[in-house]
Amino acid sequence: METALTLEINGERRSVPQLPSVRALLAHLRLKEERIAVELNSRILRREEWERTPLRDRDRIEIVQFVGGG
Amino acid sequence: METALTLEINGERRSVPQLPSVRALLAHLRLKEERIAVELNSRILRREEWERTPLRDRDRIEIVQFVGGG
Amino acid sequence: METALTLEINGERRSVPQLPSVRALLAHLRLKEERIAVELNSRILRREEWERTPLRDRDRIEIVQFVGGG
Amino acid sequence: METALTLEINGERRSVPQLPSVRALLAHLRLKEERIAVELNSRILRREEWERTPLRDRDRIEIVQFVGGG
């Protein structure tokens, strides 16, 4: 995987293969697309942007979901 | 009604015709027999005594029933 | 002390020498006379009776005083 | 009093004779100088300024004191 990207995902550095889009990253991470939200470099992406948003080395990505809370 | 009895019923003096029994008195007073109790001269009568208990002049009779209460 | 009495004092059996009176008993027991009360065989003695009340074998004596209480 | 000033004192228009200073105004109004404060055109005057601060026509003056309060 010589063309790997280094991303910071949820506060942790992580190496992933070259991926065409945020959506591809989610698939790579085996995350269901329902009921999650993604922030790229402090900007929240609308769901429809995932497909067309490319990834760059050093990108900071936050992926959140719902958990139990009061 | 020359042979009338004078009874004290529920604290009030009352003249009634000669009547053969307590049960006849209840009928005379047009009282339903259900869910009432009768006391004759401070002695509570069982329901089955009504028929065979005669009345005498000056008898004190209490007739009670259920009313709303807490 | 061959002529000793056996008394029950405050629930405990006790042998004492022959003593002329309740008052002598109190002295024998080294009790101050102030603010105490004495009962002899379930009869409370007035203070002035102590001197003239003799003791008999098997007498039951209660001696009480004030203690801290609420 | 042809040379009178028109001042707004505590929210009310008032004509006073020509007076050399704020302090003179207080004297004219027969106010004790203790425990009061004076504001001239929205600027609070220190006590030592009263003597040297002149009055001009249309000046707005607030004079306050202590009253009962919780």
Added chain:
Amino acid sequence: MTQGLPDDALVLAGRSFGSRLIVGTGKYPDFEVMREALARSGAEMVTVAVRRTNLGDKSGGNLLDYIDTGRIMLLPNTAGCYTAEEAIRTARLGREAGLSEWVKLEVIGDEKTLFPDTEALVAATRVLVREGFIVLPYTNDDPIVARKLEDAGAAAVMPLGAPIGSGMGIQNPAHIRIILETVSVPVIVDAGVGTASDASIAMELGCDGVLMNTGIACAQNPAAMAEAMKLAVRSGRLAYKAGRIPRKMYASASSPVDGVSR
């Protein structure tokens, strides 16, 4: 589920009641309102007073025509009695009229507070139990009296929460709690309930039932309040059995403290 609670019946003297709410029949605006209130209350036992039959006026209908005695048991009371003798006599009259041994025993000590005369109450309980009555005595909130009533054979003890008709709620939960630990017979709070939460609180303390009259009958909308009380008794009972969380002075987060995206 709500409907049923079949495993959680109120058992008094061996008889099972599906509802832990007992309702009085006095002071309603009219019998129709009472009928609806009783229906919505879900009560299976209602109290009635024993009074001289009015020989003159037959109008106005009879109370009993408005009570579904198939579903609802009548519990005669001895309200208005100021001595053990009066109460015993009224209990006997009630038995004769109602053909049942059950009695809500009241011996009133004073007209202003309607508090019980507990000494006379214990004495009357003793007599009536000997005669075969099932005695449910209205008492004060004193655990010593409660124990005496139990010893005298009462089928339950029914301490007041507050003065009859006062609507003040349970004034002394500590006493009710102590009574619950003192006696083995069921404890039913009788009197003082003003609103739904008062009834819930009684049940949450661990009481076995609640008896009320004025709180329902004199509400602006008695039928709606009756349903409120039904739900309150159930909710209080459920909460008691469910085991509440302990009280703490400080907070404890309900959402996870970690994993916040910052």
Added chain:
Amino acid sequence: MTQGLPDDALVLAGRSFGSRLIVGTGKYPDFEVMREALARSGAEMVTVAVRRTNLGDKSGGNLLDYIDTGRIMLLPNTAGCYTAEEAIRTARLGREAGLSEWVKLEVIGDEKTLFPDTEALVAATRVLVREGFIVLPYTNDDPIVARKLEDAGAAAVMPLGAPIGSGMGIQNPAHIRIILETVSVPVIVDAGVGTASDASIAMELGCDGVLMNTGIACAQNPAAMAEAMKLAVRSGRLAYKAGRIPRKMYASASSPVDGVSR
């Protein structure tokens, strides 16, 4: 009848809810218990927290698999946020994840009490309302703050009854009452409910709803407590509408005072 109350829905931002009870989804022993508790609570809105997805561990199942989102609306919260900025960002993330504008807004002022920072709360409300959010802010019991939140466009105000998770019940009913008279938007007591009567009391004060989590989730039997809470909220609401009797210091007989046979 109990089931329905169809004329008495809770309306928030134009949307109608059949239940006035809102339930949190944190702290249950497991998801199965939660599922049953939610069912028995009858709630139609539940809060959820927004947290970083755990990328490693996929086991344990997903919260949302246990919530019937057909019947129950998700209300993302901003728990754990200590500044207006954090809360705003979390609200936006929640919107993106949940595809809904609703948010339970929390800006926490301090870790020990979890009391809100009301100044930041008002500021965040203002921003989010401008962005189209329907904001339900968790606030203190100060009526001045409540009015500011209403002025800022909050869809309801949600004062605390007691510290989150404390189970102490409504500590200051007078403040809640004043808030009710101060604002026109719905008032929902959020936090502090420990047992059923606490919820009834909130509703009897005239509140429009109750939100709770720990009181149910940490009860010994969460599902039973959930049902208790459902009934408590209904009974308190019904009692409020039914119009309780006034409190009096003295007794008032519920049985007739005349006609006692002596």
Added chain:
Amino acid sequence: MTQGLPDDALVLAGRSFGSRLIVGTGKYPDFEVMREALARSGAEMVTVAVRRTNLGDKSGGNLLDYIDTGRIMLLPNTAGCYTAEEAIRTARLGREAGLSEWVKLEVIGDEKTLFPDTEALVAATRVLVREGFIVLPYTNDDPIVARKLEDAGAAAVMPLGAPIGSGMGIQNPAHIRIILETVSVPVIVDAGVGTASDASIAMELGCDGVLMNTGIACAQNPAAMAEAMKLAVRSGRLAYKAGRIPRKMYASASSPVDGVSR
């Protein structure tokens, strides 16, 4: 000024006491501490228990050596008695020992709560009054019992505020208030006081005095607490006589609303 209040003495059976605080002598760490506490309490009457003289051990000093009986009257109690007979006998022993007719009458109904057996209490009061005793009975907070005690000749009634030694304060102010309206003899709250405000509250209700033991004796600093109680009883009494402001739900400005300089 504080010292004086000379027009406001507590009068019991014709005897005047400068202090409305009555203090027990049990449970102090030692006699020296008790002596100081009694001094700082300002009490002019203290209770003592009547117990069998310990014939063996003469060490440890005598309680009475630490009480200034010139200034302070001894009030023997019948603590520990479970029947009228025991209490009567103990009262007689106390009279003989103390050479005074005064007695604090206790007939205990149960070891766990130490609540009175009120039936036996009334009976014992009747007997002792006939024998010339001045009877101050420790009773429950039931106004019917209070009236019976008054009728039996008690010189005062002494309802409990809460269980002896519990420190819970007055659990049922409504009952105390009703007792105050029911009887003409002085009402002295006996038992349950835990801290100063509990004593103030008793006096503010209109009680004539307060009797306490554990609240002082078991405080960390008994002498300081004794003084706190002295001041509390005085302050509560003064407040009662001064006529407090009514409670209102809303604010009423204490500073003038006009004349603000803007």
Added chain:
Amino acid sequence: MTQGLPDDALVLAGRSFGSRLIVGTGKYPDFEVMREALARSGAEMVTVAVRRTNLGDKSGGNLLDYIDTGRIMLLPNTAGCYTAEEAIRTARLGREAGLSEWVKLEVIGDEKTLFPDTEALVAATRVLVREGFIVLPYTNDDPIVARKLEDAGAAAVMPLGAPIGSGMGIQNPAHIRIILETVSVPVIVDAGVGTASDASIAMELGCDGVLMNTGIACAQNPAAMAEAMKLAVRSGRLAYKAGRIPRKMYASASSPVDGVSR
């Protein structure tokens, strides 16, 4: 002894006060009554309002002629101010009139409740502290706000016990307690005290002082109530320091359980 307590002065901004009671000067029937009440209160600090001098009417005497300013420090307030700006200006006027840096800071949020606008309060505190004022802010009972006031440099925080003039006493002791654990500056309960025990309770919670006006001024006998409050504050303080007994549900005998003569 009572007089002394010399080791237990209230220290505010480095200045020592012999009394922990601060009294307002509004609403007395007349100045003579106020003078006597202040004397009997023992207060060493009293609040005054700043208002426009009435240029017309010179009759009626001057408030300050009735205050012994040798013994009593004047504390100007900013009552009636609804914005930070108004309050700051009034504070400055008060400083100029009183020649002292001390100010009781009020920024009122609403006329009906007279609750503070805490956001504006914190802002005004910040400004005034920078100008050298010693700021004593009247605040709500929110610990987060209390901490912000402390951070802004307030010399004490003065949470309300209940609405000004309401006489309802401390409505939320839990909040006061939490504030006491949250801040290091003195905590003075300001507003809501209706009778002596309310003041004792504040002190028993651990507060450093109590400020009141209506409770004294509008009592039927203000001077007597003033003395009651003096004693109440002292007794509450002493009780706090003396260390009260723990609350227990059950009894604990104060007389020995053994040695009863039977």
